[in-house]
Amino acid sequence: MTVRLYDSRTQSVVDLVPLVEGEVGIYVCGPTVQSSPHIGHLRSALVYDQWRRWLSYRGYTVTLVRNVTDIDDKILANAASSSSDATEEQWWALAYRYELEFTEGYRALGILPPTYEPRATASITQMQQIISRLIENGHAYVADDESGDVYFDVASWPSYGELTNQRADDMAASADSESRAKRDARDFALWKGHKEEEPESSAFPSPWGDGRPGWHIECSAMATRYLGPRFDIHGGGLDLRFPHHENELAQSSAAGLPFANHWVHNGLVNVNGQKMSKSLGNSVFASEFLEEARPLVIRYYLGAAHYRSTLDYHDGALIEAEAALERIEVFLDRAERRLEGTQFAGQGVELVPTEFAEAMDDDLAIPQALAVLHDQVRAGNAALDAEDLGGAAVIRGRVLAMAEVLGINPMAVEWHTAAHDPASVALAALVEKLLEDRDAARKERDFSSADRIRDELAAAGIQIEDTPTGSHWSLD
Numbered sequence: 001m002t003v004r005l006y007d008s009r010t011q012s013v014v015d016l017v018p019l020v021e022g023e024v025g026i027y028v029c030g031p032t033v034q035s036s037p038h039i040g041h042l043r044s045a046l047v048y049d050q051w052r053r054w055l056s057y058r059g060y061t062v063t064l065v066r067n068v069t070d071i072d073d074k075i076l077a078n079a080a081s082s083s084s085d086a087t088e089e090q091w092w093a094l095a096y097r098y099e100l101e102f103t104e105g106y107r108a109l110g111i112l113p114p115t116y117e118p119r120a121t122a123s124i125t126q127m128q129q130i131i132s133r134l135i136e137n138g139h140a141y142v143a144d145d146e147s148g149d150v151y152f153d154v155a156s157w158p159s160y161g162e163l164t165n166q167r168a169d170d171m172a173a174s175a176d177s178e179s180r181a182k183r184d185a186r187d188f189a190l191w192k193g194h195k196e197e198e199p200e201s202s203a204f205p206s207p208w209g210d211g212r213p214g215w216h217i218e219c220s221a222m223a224t225r226y227l228g229p230r231f232d233i234h235g236g237g238l239d240l241r242f243p244h245h246e247n248e249l250a251q252s253s254a255a256g257l258p259f260a261n262h263w264v265h266n267g268l269v270n271v272n273g274q275k276m277s278k279s280l281g282n283s284v285f286a287s288e289f290l291e292e293a294r295p296l297v298i299r300y301y302l303g304a305a306h307y308r309s310t311l312d313y314h315d316g317a318l319i320e321a322e323a324a325l326e327r328i329e330v331f332l333d334r335a336e337r338r339l340e341g342t343q344f345a346g347q348g349v350e351l352v353p354t355e356f357a358e359a360m361d362d363d364l365a366i367p368q369a370l371a372v373l374h375d376q377v378r379a380g381n382a383a384l385d386a387e388d389l390g391g392a393a394v395i396r397g398r399v400l401a402m403a404e405v406l407g408i409n410p411m412a413v414e415w416h417t418a419a420h421d422p423a424s425v426a427l428a429a430l431v432e433k434l435l436e437d438r439d440a441a442r443k444e445r446d447f448s449s450a451d452r453i454r455d456e457l458a459a460a461g462i463q464i465e466d467t468p469t470g471s472h473w474s475l476d
Helices: 039-058 073-082 091-108 118-138 216-228 238-254 295-306 315-341 355-363 367-384 389-405 421-441 447-457
Strands: 004-007 012-016 023-028 060-067 140-142 151-153 188-193 212-215 230-237 259-266 270-272 311-313 462-467 469-475
Touching: 023 039, 023 216, 039 060, 039 091, 039 230, 039 259, 039 270, 039 295, 060 216, 060 295, 073 091, 091 315, 118 140, 118 151, 118 188, 118 212, 118 238, 151 238, 151 311, 151 315, 188 216, 188 238, 212 216, 216 238, 216 259, 230 238, 238 295, 238 315, 259 367, 270 447, 295 315, 295 367, 311 367, 355 367, 355 389, 421 469, 447 462
Parallel strands: 023 060, 023 230, 230 259, 270 311
Antiparallel strands: 004 012, 140 151, 151 188, 188 212, 462 469
């Protein structure tokens, strides 16, 4: 077994050979908590949850680090704009408020908590150490205008642009800071000197004057602090390749850090064929999205496409995901009922089929893996129809194993809480009462009434299955 992944740096699919046998270290760029999360943030976190689950299934001990950028230009600006004469929101309070929204979105989709989730403000010392090393190595300089700014000297690093296959001479000016005293417009900020209009609480002491870190240096410091100077995988959204990841690679390498062996990037999310943007007003926020369907359905939808592809959210997308997921749910429910009380109850090793494993090993080819899962569901239903309970038990084990690896096992406890909402409880009570009336009619040989109840339920989209253990219902 060899897990293969697409390395953005080499632009090729390569074997994953961990630095330490049996262990994989992954650093993922987490959110800048300046505003509420949207579905693109959810998808990115879900992708690396899928990688983590599969690598764990393959026997690796996975250390996943996902940071929180809790200080940034936009965080300070948004805190200032949210304040008024009557109320004042501190930048750190705004950051924490949005961090909680991200955490809730991750939790709702069953995304496992990272091994470590450091905040940028907790690694200021490590950032300053890297900056000092860059200055000593001649790859960074302190601005000569007494602003306290420190910049990375792009011209001093010939390999700059290697991650995105660009020539430094062809690149536009860096837009991450004001060009107060840059030697070159492409140079980017490592440290930003404190400005008078900024809150005093956002200024940290440094050898170059009070200020705060630039965005890019934050991830270099946190990745190496928690995973070491060299680690296996650096992940993040495709939109972060340039300039963020390019700058991370340059400053880390120039500081003498081997950094990431592999770079992995997930695709973005469009809405009705258009990129999400504030200017178009088409952003779909996580809180609104999670109201559109069950969280399990949303997880299925966001995770069904290949992680490197662009996912297009359109009307009807969640309906399609609901239908696909229900096919899995109906089979598992049928199998559980039919096998209960038989010699096959509890049988069926929870092991994924070879075809599924091959797809997942091949750069996490989840569309192909899902095809295997649904093929097994069809075969399982056929086995139940043929009263082949032994075969159904084997397939049930495979389906559970595949669904668990993908984090979409409808039998898992974490997905059952939604079934207790008032609407679901009321629907279940009404249907169960009608089934009792139908059962009573059948016992009295009043088949016309029994058929009428069944037809009324069917018209409402409720499917009835009569089994030796009683009548059971599901949404059609």
